[in-house]
Amino acid sequence: xxxxxxxxxxxxxxxxxxxxxxxxxxxxxxxxxxxxxxxxxxxxxxxxxxxxxxxxxxxxxxxxxxxxxxxxxxxxxxxxxxxxxxxxxxxxxxxxxxxxxxxxxxxxxxxxxxxxxxxxxxxxxxxxxxxxxxxxxxxxxxxxxxxxxxxxxxxxxxxxxxxxxxxxxxxxxxxxxxxxxxxxxxxxxxxxxxxxxxxxxxxxxxxxxxxxxxxxxxxxxxxxxxxxxxxxxxxxxxxxxxxxxxxxxxxxxxxxxxxxxxxxxxxx
Ligand code: NAI
Ligand code: 15L
Numbered sequence: 001x002x003x004x005x006x007x008x009x010x011x012x013x014x015x016x017x018x019x020x021x022x023x024x025x026x027x028x029x030x031x032x033x034x035x036x037x038x039x040x041x042x043x044x045x046x047x048x049x050x051x052x053x054x055x056x057x058x059x060x061x062x063x064x065x066x067x068x069x070x071x072x073x074x075x076x077x078x079x080x081x082x083x084x085x086x087x088x089x090x091x092x093x094x095x096x097x098x099x100x101x102x103x104x105x106x107x108x109x110x111x112x113x114x115x116x117x118x119x120x121x122x123x124x125x126x127x128x129x130x131x132x133x134x135x136x137x138x139x140x141x142x143x144x145x146x147x148x149x150x151x152x153x154x155x156x157x158x159x160x161x162x163x164x165x166x167x168x169x170x171x172x173x174x175x176x177x178x179x180x181x182x183x184x185x186x187x188x189x190x191x192x193x194x195x196x197x198x199x200x201x202x203x204x205x206x207x208x209x210x211x212x213x214x215x216x217x218x219x220x221x222x223x224x225x226x227x228x229x230x231x232x233x234x235x236x237x238x239x240x241x242x243x244x245x246x247x248x249x250x251x252x253x254x255x256x257x258x259x260x261x262x263x264x265x266x267x268x
Contacts, residue, residue: 002195003063003102005029009091010068011044012036015106015167015186019066022187028194033058034069049087056094064102064194067091074135074265084140092151102158104193107145107203109165109179109215110138113256117178117214119247125215125255127163127203134256145203152201160193160223164206165215171231174242175257178212182229185209189225196223211235214255 006023010016011032020030020041032044047054049069059065070084088105095103113134115125133139141163148159165179167186181189185208193204204220207213208229217227245252251261 003028005031005062005064006194007031007033007059007062007065008068009033009049009058009065010070010106011041012038013068013072015164016068018167018169018183019068019187019190022183023066023190026187026191031058031062049090050082052090052094055090056097059091059094059098059100061098062100064104065091065095065100066104066106066190066194068106070106070140071137074137074259074262076265076267077136078267080136080140084137085143088140088144088147092147092157096151096155096157100157102160102194102199103148104190105144105148105159105161107141107161107163108138109163109205110134110256110259111141111145111163113138113254113259115255116253117255123216124213125205127205127216127219134254134259135262138256138259145201149201158199159201160196160199161201161203162189162193162206162220163203167206171234171238173257174238174245175252177231177235177238178210178214179207179255180210180231181207185227185229188227189220189223192220192223192225199223 006028008030012034032038032041035048038044045058112129112132114132115129131142133142145161151157166176167181171180205215209227210230211232251258254260
């Protein structure tokens with residue numbers, strides 16, 4: 001049966017705020033969790049993923065989990081370790097113990113951020129490229145994907161790992177024209193990831209059907225995802241303001257964009 005009650009972690013964040021508006025339209029009842037109180041949702045669970053007991057209680061009785069909580073940009077290794085690596089482990093362990101069947105994991109393009117982006121007639125980036133994290137943040141997403149594989153192989157807990165490009169109301173950079181996922185397409189993809197059968201552990205690219213797409217959406221479409229949006233209407237204005245991407249600029253040469261070249265966050 002299709003999942004009905006879904007735990008949405010990271011519900012106070014940017015993507016969480018968009019998804020708690022959009023996902024109920026697909027018939028889900030959401031239970032919300034975040035470190036911070038969630039605006040307009042007094043029933044939301046305010047808890048840190050570090051708190052194993054709170055996490056176990058939060059997952060009890062849900063049909064599935066959409067796991068967005070965590071640090072969403074580069075940070076010190078210690079912070080990433082606690083929130084993204086240990087926190088995601090606590091969530092998977094709680095899900096296993098409580099018998100939750102499926103997790104949709106918010107992975108990121110930064111798990112494979114060092115992958116060269118296609119130029120000219122190059123083929124689109126396939127979903128099975130090797131992990132090439134561009135940051136400790138991206139490394140934590142590699143960990144999350146591998147954790148998901150382990151929990152599928154060992155415990156039969158299913159995951160769809162969505163390597164999200166950039167999910168914001170509008171694209172705000174020329175790079176985003178290639179990796180943008182409109183919020184409406186994001187909800188379509190999460191819904192497909194929650195309802196497709198026999199996903200085991202499936203990795204998909206998360207974006208709209210952009211004219212300037214860099215990556216292959218085949219595995220996402222195989223879940224039943226049919227993107228309806230394209231960033232192209234934003235292209236003219238963004239390119240006029242920012243110029244075309246210079247392929248010889250290291251900050252523009254790879255999938256992860258400036259995450260590849262940004263100076264490390266200290267303390268390292
Ligand atoms: P965000 O930073 O706006 O939201 C993350 C939320 O997680 C925050 O509300 C924060 O309070 C919560 N959180 C952080 N640590 C926590 C902890 N230890 N326990 C409980 N809650 C905690 O990030 P955004 O943009 O909403 O992204 C959501 C997820 O999607 C993140 O995992 C991010 O890495 C991933 N993602 C997002 C992309 C995007 O375009 N928005 C692109 C790729 C991945
Ligand atoms: C991410 O993984 C971040 O969470 C998001 O804030 C954006 O920076 C996005 O990647 C991106 O690559 O644009």
